[in-house]
Amino acid sequence: MKPTIKDVARMAKVSISTVSRVMNAPETVAESKRARVLQAIEELQYQPNALAQGLISKKSNTLGVLIPDIRNPYYSDVIRGMEDAAKLLGYSLLICNTDRDEERLISYLENFYVKQVDGIIFASDFLRSSYYEAIQRLQFPAVLVSTSSTDFEIPSVQVDEEQAGYDAVRHLIEYGHRNIGMICFPLDGSVSGPPRYEGFVRALRENGLEQYSTCVEFADQWFEEAYEAAAKLFTKHPDLTAVFTASDEFAMGVISYLADQGISVPGQVSVIGFDNIRMAHIVIPKLTTIAQPVYQMGHMAVEKLHELITTGSVKVLRESVPHQLIVRDSTRSILSGNSTI
Amino acid sequence: MKPTIKDVARMAKVSISTVSRVMNAPETVAESKRARVLQAIEELQYQPNALAQGLISKKSNTLGVLIPDIRNPYYSDVIRGMEDAAKLLGYSLLICNTDRDEERLISYLENFYVKQVDGIIFASDFLRSSYYEAIQRLQFPAVLVSTSSTDFEIPSVQVDEEQAGYDAVRHLIEYGHRNIGMICFPLDGSVSGPPRYEGFVRALRENGLEQYSTCVEFADQWFEEAYEAAAKLFTKHPDLTAVFTASDEFAMGVISYLADQGISVPGQVSVIGFDNIRMAHIVIPKLTTIAQPVYQMGHMAVEKLHELITTGSVKVLRESVPHQLIVRDSTRSILSGNSTI
Numbered sequence: 001m002k003p004t005i006k007d008v009a010r011m012a013k014v015s016i017s018t019v020s021r022v023m024n025a026p027e028t029v030a031e032s033k034r035a036r037v038l039q040a041i042e043e044l045q046y047q048p049n050a051l052a053q054g055l056i057s058k059k060s061n062t063l064g065v066l067i068p069d070i071r072n073p074y075y076s077d078v079i080r081g082m083e084d085a086a087k088l089l090g091y092s093l094l095i096c097n098t099d100r101d102e103e104r105l106i107s108y109l110e111n112f113y114v115k116q117v118d119g120i121i122f123a124s125d126f127l128r129s130s131y132y133e134a135i136q137r138l139q140f141p142a143v144l145v146s147t148s149s150t151d152f153e154i155p156s157v158q159v160d161e162e163q164a165g166y167d168a169v170r171h172l173i174e175y176g177h178r179n180i181g182m183i184c185f186p187l188d189g190s191v192s193g194p195p196r197y198e199g200f201v202r203a204l205r206e207n208g209l210e211q212y213s214t215c216v217e218f219a220d221q222w223f224e225e226a227y228e229a230a231a232k233l234f235t236k237h238p239d240l241t242a243v244f245t246a247s248d249e250f251a252m253g254v255i256s257y258l259a260d261q262g263i264s265v266p267g268q269v270s271v272i273g274f275d276n277i278r279m280a281h282i283v284i285p286k287l288t289t290i291a292q293p294v295y296q297m298g299h300m301a302v303e304k305l306h307e308l309i310t311t312g313s314v315k316v317l318r319e320s321v322p323h324q325l326i327v328r329d330s331t332r333s334i335l336s337g338n339s340t341i
Numbered sequence: 342m343k344p345t346i347k348d349v350a351r352m353a354k355v356s357i358s359t360v361s362r363v364m365n366a367p368e369t370v371a372e373s374k375r376a377r378v379l380q381a382i383e384e385l386q387y388q389p390n391a392l393a394q395g396l397i398s399k400k401s402n403t404l405g406v407l408i409p410d411i412r413n414p415y416y417s418d419v420i421r422g423m424e425d426a427a428k429l430l431g432y433s434l435l436i437c438n439t440d441r442d443e444e445r446l447i448s449y450l451e452n453f454y455v456k457q458v459d460g461i462i463f464a465s466d467f468l469r470s471s472y473y474e475a476i477q478r479l480q481f482p483a484v485l486v487s488t489s490s491t492d493f494e495i496p497s498v499q500v501d502e503e504q505a506g507y508d509a510v511r512h513l514i515e516y517g518h519r520n521i522g523m524i525c526f527p528l529d530g531s532v533s534g535p536p537r538y539e540g541f542v543r544a545l546r547e548n549g550l551e552q553y554s555t556c557v558e559f560a561d562q563w564f565e566e567a568y569e570a571a572a573k574l575f576t577k578h579p580d581l582t583a584v585f586t587a588s589d590e591f592a593m594g595v596i597s598y599l600a601d602q603g604i605s606v607p608g609q610v611s612v613i614g615f616d617n618i619r620m621a622h623i624v625i626p627k628l629t630t631i632a633q634p635v636y637q638m639g640h641m642a643v644e645k646l647h648e649l650i651t652t653g654s655v656k657v658l659r660e661s662v663p664h665q666l667i668v669r670d671s672t673r674s675i676l677s678g679n680s681t682i
Contacts, residue, residue: 062456069421070420070424071418071421071619073414073417076414076417077412080438083411083436092437092456093435094433094434094435095424095434096424096433097424115403115433223620223623252624255625256623256624278412279564279620282564282597283593283624284596284624284625
C-alpha cells in the first residue's frame with residue numbers, strides 16, 4: 001500500500017502539520033525534526049500527492065511564464081536560464097506564447113489562476129494597464145524580464161535599453177560612419193522600440209547627424225519583417241553605409257536583403273545587431289552586436305519571483321543588468337587608412 | 342462572495358455531478374443541459390478550482406514535454422506546434438530540458454507524476470529501456486515525436502529518417518559530387534544518427550562510392566561541435582567537395598568553419614542540411630536542406646496523446662510524416678557545363 005503523510009509523521013514522531021511544513025516551508029522546522037522527517041520520507045518512499053499537497057499548502061510549485069513566441073532564439077535563451085533556476089528552487093514552468101495578443105494573454109492569465117500557479121514572469125512586452133489589472137485581480141506575484149514598467153510598481157530585470165542603443169550607434173560613428181539608418185521595433189506599444197530609438201537619436205545628435213534620425217523603418221519580430229523593412233530603408237536612403245538593428249534576428253534579415261541585392265556586409269554596408277543570440281558568432285558574417293546576458297536574466301527573474309513569493313517583497317525593484325558591445329565581422333571602419341574594401 | 346459549483350448547479354437546475362461532467366467530459370452531457378450549465382458558469386463568472394477539480398476528475402489538463410534543449414531551434418518549432426494543439430484541446434504544457442541526461446530525465450518524470458500530468462511527450466531522444474520502465478511504472482500515456490521505438494509498443498510521429506538521409510545524399514550525387522563526407526549524430530544512443538548514416542551509405546553504395554562511407558565525423562547538437570567536427574573531417578579528407586550534415590545547425594557550423602578557412606560554399610564545397618529550421622532560408626548561403634514538417638509534427642504528437650488519453654488507444658501506432666528536399670544556395674552542381682565557380 002502506498003504510504004501516506006500519516007505514516008511519515010508516525011515514523012518521524014512528529015505531527016502531520018510538521019511533515020507538511022517540511023515539504024512546503026522547510027526553513028520553519030527545526031533542523032533535527034527536519035532530518036527525521038526527510039529520513040522517514042526516504043525510507044517509506046513517500047510521494048506527496050501534488051494536488052492534495054496544493055490544497056494544504058496553497059502552493060503548486062509551478063510558475064507561469066508569458067513570452068511573445070518561443071521560436072525567437074532570444075526567448076529560448078532566457079527560458080533556459082529560467083528553467084535552470086526553477087529546477088534549483090523546486091518549481092516547474094508553464095510556458096505560454098502570447099503572440100503579443102491581448103485576448104490570448106488574458107486567457108492565459110486566467111488559465112494560470114485555475115492552475116493556481118505561485119507566480120508569473122512576463123517577458124519582453126509592454127505591460128498594458130489591462131494586464132496589470134488582471135495580475136492584481138488574480139493576486140499573482142509577478143516579475144518582468146527584458147521589460148519594465150514606470151507606471152506600476154512591479155519588479156523587473158532589464159538592461160539599460162537607451163544606453164545600449166546609444167553604444168551601438170556610437171560604435172558605428174567611431175568607425176567613421178555618418179549615413180546611419182535603423183531597423184527598430186515599433187515606437188508604439190513595444191518595450192524596446194522607444195529607448196533603443198532614443199539611444200540612436202542621442203548618438204546622432206551628439207555628432208551633428210540629427211538629419212539621419214528619420215532614416216528608420218520598423219519590424220515586429222521576425223527575419224522576414226526586417227528583410228522587408230530593409231528593402232524600404234535602402235530604397236528611400238540608398239546612401240546609407242551603416243544600419244543599427246534592434247535585434248540580431250533583424251540584423252540577419254537586413255544582411256540577407258543586402259546579399260540578395262549584391263551589396264556586401266561589411267564591405268559596403270556595416271550592420272550592428274542587438275542581443276548576441278546563440279548563432280550571432282556562427283552566421284556569415286559574424287555579427288557585431290550588443291550582448292544582453294540573456295541566460296542570467298532568465299535565472300535572475302526566477303530568483304526574484306521566488307524572493308517575492310517567499311518574503312512578500314524584493315530588495316531591488318528594478319534590476320539593471322550590464323550590456324556589452326561585441327565587435328565581430330559585420331561592421332567595418334571606413335576611416336582613412338582603413339577604407340579599402 | 343466567490344460562486345461555487347453548488348451555485349452553478351442551482352442556477353442551471355442540474356446536479357453538481359452534471360456541472361462537473363460538463364467541465365471534464367462535456368460529450369457525456371445532453372446538449373440542452375450543457376447549454377444551461379455553460380450559461381450559468383458565464384453569468385456567475387464561476388472559476389473552478391483546478392486543484393479541487395483535479396481531485397474530482399483525476400485530470401490536471403497538463404501534459405509533460407521532455408525535450409533535449411529548448412535553445413535548439415528545431416525543438417522550439419516543434420513546441421510551437423505542440424502548444425497550439427494543446428491550446429485547442431484545453432491542455433497546458435510543462436516543458437523540461439533533459440540535456441539527454443538519464444538522471445535528470447527520470448527526475449522530471451517523477452516530478453510529472455507528483456504534478457499528475459495527464460500524459461507525456463518524449464522528443465528526439467533514444468527511448469532507453471529505463472525510460473520506458475519509468476513511464477510504465479508511473480502509468481503515463483506517452484507519445485514519441487521525432488523518435489520512435491521498435492523495442493516497445495509506443496505511439497510515435499516521425500519522418501522516414503533513412504530515406505530522408507538517402508535523398509539528401511542522392512541530391513549531392515545528382516549534382517556530380519563523388520567525394521562526399523558527413524557530419525552525423527552519434528551512432529550509439531542517438532535516434533537520428535544510425536538511420537541518417539544508413540541513408541548516406543546506401544546512396545554511396547548504389548553509386549559505387551562505398552569508400553566514402555568512412556568520411557564521417559560526429560557531433561551532438563550545437564554549431565560549435567559541428568565546427569570542430571568539420572575541422573577533423575577536412576583535415577583528414579581535404580578532397581571532399583560536398584558534405585551532408587544531420588541538421589541545419591550542423592550545416593551552419595560546417596559553413597562557418599569553411600568560411601574561416603577561406604573555402605567558399607557552394608563555390609568549392611557544397612553543404613546540405615536537415616530539418617529546414619526557421620533561419621535556413623535567411624542565413625548566407627541559404628541552406629539546401631531536407632524539410633521536416635516540424636510544426637505539424639508537434640501538433641500531431643499532442644493530438645495523438647489526446648487520442649490516447651481519451652480513448653485508451655491510437656488508430657496509427659507509428660505515424661510516418663513526409664519529408665521534402667528543398668534546394669537553395671548551399672549546394673552547387675559541378676557537372677560539366679555548370680562547373681564554373
